[in-house]
Amino acid sequence: MQIEINKPILELNDRLAAANRALLAQNKVFMLDIMASPGAGKTATILATIECLRERYRIAVIEGDVASDVDAQKIKASGITAVQINTGGACHLEAAMIERALEMLPLAELDLIIVENVGNLVCPTEFDLGQTAQAVILSVPEGDDKPQKYPGIFAIADVVLLNKLDALPLFDFSVEQFTSSLEALNPTAALFQVSTRTKAGIADWATWLSNIIDA
Amino acid sequence: MQIEINKPILELNDRLAAANRALLAQNKVFMLDIMASPGAGKTATILATIECLRERYRIAVIEGDVASDVDAQKIKASGITAVQINTGGACHLEAAMIERALEMLPLAELDLIIVENVGNLVCPTEFDLGQTAQAVILSVPEGDDKPQKYPGIFAIADVVLLNKLDALPLFDFSVEQFTSSLEALNPTAALFQVSTRTKAGIADWATWLSNIIDA
Numbered sequence: 001m002q003i004e005i006n007k008p009i010l011e012l013n014d015r016l017a018a019a020n021r022a023l024l025a026q027n028k029v030f031m032l033d034i035m036a037s038p039g040a041g042k043t044a045t046i047l048a049t050i051e052c053l054r055e056r057y058r059i060a061v062i063e064g065d066v067a068s069d070v071d072a073q074k075i076k077a078s079g080i081t082a083v084q085i086n087t088g089g090a091c092h093l094e095a096a097m098i099e100r101a102l103e104m105l106p107l108a109e110l111d112l113i114i115v116e117n118v119g120n121l122v123c124p125t126e127f128d129l130g131q132t133a134q135a136v137i138l139s140v141p142e143g144d145d146k147p148q149k150y151p152g153i154f155a156i157a158d159v160v161l162l163n164k165l166d167a168l169p170l171f172d173f174s175v176e177q178f179t180s181s182l183e184a185l186n187p188t189a190a191l192f193q194v195s196t197r198t199k200a201g202i203a204d205w206a207t208w209l210s211n212i213i214d215a
Numbered sequence: 216m217q218i219e220i221n222k223p224i225l226e227l228n229d230r231l232a233a234a235n236r237a238l239l240a241q242n243k244v245f246m247l248d249i250m251a252s253p254g255a256g257k258t259a260t261i262l263a264t265i266e267c268l269r270e271r272y273r274i275a276v277i278e279g280d281v282a283s284d285v286d287a288q289k290i291k292a293s294g295i296t297a298v299q300i301n302t303g304g305a306c307h308l309e310a311a312m313i314e315r316a317l318e319m320l321p322l323a324e325l326d327l328i329i330v331e332n333v334g335n336l337v338c339p340t341e342f343d344l345g346q347t348a349q350a351v352i353l354s355v356p357e358g359d360d361k362p363q364k365y366p367g368i369f370a371i372a373d374v375v376l377l378n379k380l381d382a383l384p385l386f387d388f389s390v391e392q393f394t395s396s397l398e399a400l401n402p403t404a405a406l407f408q409v410s411t412r413t414k415a416g417i418a419d420w421a422t423w424l425s426n427i428i429d430a
Contacts, residue, residue, distance in 0.1 A: 037252045037357075038336050038357055038361055038365060039356060066365055067363065067365070068363040070360050071364075091335065142356075148283060149334070166355060170381070215375060
């Protein structure tokens, strides 16, 4: 029943996502959608990525949250334009929300838009936003079994960041187990082991992103 | 649009939840629904709670996951009956899923059922399962701003567990900030600071739970 009811919503979303994608292509803007659990380090990763790439690209951020503008304020404090979307209860961003956010941004003067999706490992999977690429962040404290438990989101990722690597000594997390589960689901996804706290791995990730932006 | 489409689903869910609640009351079974982000420590909390209460109550567990039976296997390894629900993509448990799980459990021989909801701080909020009480777990690595960003789930909790307290030195988490945000949203929620790793606070939480089961 649920699938039938959702079908028209997803079809409408896909149409709007295609329009967003065309608008971005027309303006030569790369849009990266970042998905993760609450607290995996999405905002910290965005801030660290901005530090690496702000000399090279003109960047803006779209922040998705159920409520509050905590994250947009953090981005703005770094001197980067941020548009806050409050979903008002919805558990994921949709293409229509991105359409409105894009209207508020000077697309002709941007190279890169980073979208922070709502903290959720399930729902964002089904809603195309018109992004150029999708990143999933998993943090060490969440556990190495998450690809098994939330396969959908890991299967569609272009790139996966394993964050909070500096917390490894405190948690029972097997990087080997995680890596092999991820590879089984998604053999082509790039994987970076990072820590937004120590900045380990961030430069490698930013170089990879820069390469696909320029490609 | 979404609200109108969802209304019949939620009404049907509420009817089934009321039937679950009546069935549990008839059998004098207390059902605790545990909600949290992926990796906050739901399964570890359930295992620690079982250790404290298994001499006193006859316990079973209902495990909700998008995919896999990793968690149910962990519970069964402790000698406790566990029913695994795979939602097959759905981001929350619904009353109809619990109805089927209850059919598989010997209710007359149980005192306590612990339900582990799908890891998600948004979607489970709207779906009554027929539970007697609802607990939300937040873990320190997720950050102290989560009540501001996911207010709905914290507002409906009967009790909140702040888990992974032993990780406090490694993360920029203010217990005071978290506590005051939570109190603003939900002044009556009980709060326990715990670590499933060190077992700190677990006995206090189990005593509180035991008191409301016996009430």
